[in-house]
Amino acid sequence: MSLASQALPLVGVAIGAVVSLAVSAVNERARWRRQQSVRWDERRLNAYAEYAHTVKQLSSRYTGLAIARGLITGPTPLEPTDEVLKELAATEAHRSALAEALWLLGDVDSNTAAVKLNHALWHIEWLARGIPTTGIVTWPEAYLEFRKARTDFLKAARCDLGVRGARIAHDVPWPPPWRPSNDTGAGSGP
Numbered sequence: 001m002s003l004a005s006q007a008l009p010l011v012g013v014a015i016g017a018v019v020s021l022a023v024s025a026v027n028e029r030a031r032w033r034r035q036q037s038v039r040w041d042e043r044r045l046n047a048y049a050e051y052a053h054t055v056k057q058l059s060s061r062y063t064g065l066a067i068a069r070g071l072i073t074g075p076t077p078l079e080p081t082d083e084v085l086k087e088l089a090a091t092e093a094h095r096s097a098l099a100e101a102l103w104l105l106g107d108v109d110s111n112t113a114a115v116k117l118n119h120a121l122w123h124i125e126w127l128a129r130g131i132p133t134t135g136i137v138t139w140p141e142a143y144l145e146f147r148k149a150r151t152d153f154l155k156a157a158r159c160d161l162g163v164r165g166a167r168i169a170h171d172v173p174w175p176p177p178w179r180p181s182n183d184t185g186a187g188s189g190p
Contacts, residue, residue: 040105041161047101048157051114052150054095055121059146061088062121065128071139080129107160113153120149
């Protein structure tokens with residue numbers, strides 16, 4: 001038997017080993033990337049959800065302040081006591097900390113929508129506290145601006161997370177038709 005005929009099976013085994021090693025490395029790398037993607041998707045989902053929830057909590061509390069100040073009518077006025085103001089400050093600090101996670105994990109569209117949502121939230125806060133503002137100065141208009149900013153944020157977050165569908169809900173009138181026509185309130189709807 002010639003040297004070439006003896007070496008040929010060894011070369012075949014070596015080539016097979018190299019190909020097997022390369023395929024294993026490519027598969028391992030793909031698996032690692034999938035795991036990383038799932039890991040970051042879960043963190044982004046949590047960051048978006050917790051941020052949106054905290055913003056909604058604040059808007060609900062600001063609505064209570066607005067009711068107490070007579071800006072709107074509603075069932076749950078919230079007097080601006082020292083305790084309430086401390087709670088609001090703590091919740092706002094929490095919202096601010098959650099925003100930092102958004103800046104790290106969110107995409108450009110979601111982060112831009114979050115900034116606009118912050119501005120709309122702070123606008124209704126100022127109105128609820130009686131701090132003078134310019135531009136839109138009535139609670140119902142400012143609250144509608146807030147609702148639009150919140151919807152835009154949720155749409156951007158859904159897009160970043162790859163949630164299918166561009167709409168969050170079908171068009172629903174605000175205020176709802178069951179509210180009396182003389183009620184200028186803007187409650188804490190969706």
